[in-house]
Amino acid sequence: MVEERLNTFVVIGLGVFGQYVVKFLSEFKNVNIIGIDKDENKVEDVKEYLKIPVVCDASDMKQLTEAGIDAKGIDVAIVAIGESVESSIYVTLLLKELGIKKIVARALNNQHAKILGKIGVDKIVYPEAISAEQLVKSLLSPQIIDEFNLSEDHSIAEVVSPKEFYNKSLQSLAVRTKYRVTVLGIKRKMPEISDTGETDLKEEIILLPSPEEKISEGDILIVAGRNVDIERLRRV
């Protein structure tokens, strides 16, 4: 039997963004998380999700190495520092010097992003920009629930099934020919009575549904296609 390899992530800077990164990472199996911050309270806030909680100054090489941060032990380093551009750049430089295989850094502004790019960071993220984009999309396109960009023009998106689709099969709707999107899955909420007699909703995902699958009220379609076509489906 092949044993699944553990991936070790270090998250440096445990402010709001860093804490969310830790929480999301902890939902995955085979992930070890080391969390570092100077502020003991911030480390304490997410301690339950961390394999190794560390209170130290990550801009000090000695303290970093003492915390076990080196090329051998870390697969991905995430620099989530949000208070100081200088600290973020300095910590990123130290991680590069330590030979960390993959570094993801949070940019606070365009200038910061440019410098991070020059240092050779593998991925730069703008959490504020992502949040703003998601907020605007959710306000302007309430029918699109979640979206994953495949390229500039193509996405996988969740779209609330239009009323016109209810009780009709995918085949009869001819979604692919009419709307030029592929239905990859259907999220369906199934009302149920629990063992304790309480009413609840169970969410089922039908992956790669058959052409005969009928759409029910409340279904969410997971579709792949060009953004313009997804948008067109949304407006049905």
Add this chain to the structure above:
Amino acid sequence: MKKEESLKNNQGDILEPGKFYLINNRYDEALKFFLDMQKKMPNNAEVYYHLGLIYEAKNEVSKAKEMFLKAIELSAEHKLAKKHLDKILGINGNEKIK
């Protein structure tokens, strides 16, 4: 049987037809039933919880949120209403329904 327990069971029986509609995916009939119950029992957390479930099942998320909040307001320990509200609000990293 204690008086409160009897009352609770009795309320459960009263709501049974609405639950039947909901379980059988007859959302519009379930909604009509529970909206009627809301007028008759405006302080019953279970009525609001079920209205929340129906709206959630229909993807009418704002209304679902409103109903779950009301259920929690009436019964602070309503775990299922809290669970569904958390899901809608995207707590626990699942901010998918907006």
